[in-house]
Amino acid sequence: MTAILILGAAVWRDGPSPTLRRRTLHGAALFHGGRGTIVIACGGLGRFPPTEAEAMSAILQDANVPPKAIRLEDTSTNTVENIRNAIPLLQGETDVLIVSDAYHLPRARLIARREGLRVTTSAPPLNGARLWPQVKGWLREIPGVIAVLLRIR
Template sequence: MTAIMILGAAVWADGPSPTLRRRTLHGAALFHQGRGDAIIVCGGLGRHPPSEARVMADLLIADSVPEAAIHREDRSTNTAQNIAFALPILRDLGVRDVVIVSDAYHLPRARLIARRHGLRVTVSAPPRGTARLWPQIKGWLREGPGILAVLLRIR
């Protein structure tokens, strides 16, 4: 059994951010392609309610993913917590094989964290990121120190 783990992104006052929507719909497409048997949506309450996991679950259901296949991790506020708080769900499902869904710049660090928890990981990014260049540049710049921190076990 394989689980698709979709990492959270912001919920805006008027609904899911484009990043959250893009990641979630990519996870749904992977599910419909048979790449996973279950989906774990990760993300707690940010600046605007409801939780990221709740918004993702609603998007998945609207995209014909069966509710029984969706598992919510709705307490985390960062990548390390996304993965750590999803571990009990994975154990309950009997799963060690995970496809992590996030943006391309985020996936190397997420993969490293997941492997440290003993998971067998593949990654998948939505085919296109944001059309705006600056958010992508900021993401790549932020991830460099994040990867170093994980390697040095600071986070």
């Protein structure tokens, strides 16, 4: 079994952020393409309810992912917690396909490997994504990757 692990993004006052929606729909497409047998939606409660995982579950179900294939990791607040808290939901499996934005995947891959998982990654297309948040994401991840490599995080 390969699990598709979708890493969280913000839920806004009026619903899922475009980033959360883009990641989740990409995860659904990967599921329908046979790339995984379960989908783990990751993310706890941010500024606005519901949790990121609950918002992703609704999007996944609207995209015809069967509820029995969806598992929720709904307590995490960062990437390390996303991955660590998802491990029990894998029920002993170690193969994961992590879905997040391209700027986030190198650090997520390092963290997941450090946790003993066999990792592949996939980023959604940037259709409609604004340039500046993507640039900020890449810049923010540079020290994050260094911290993971130095085992600070």
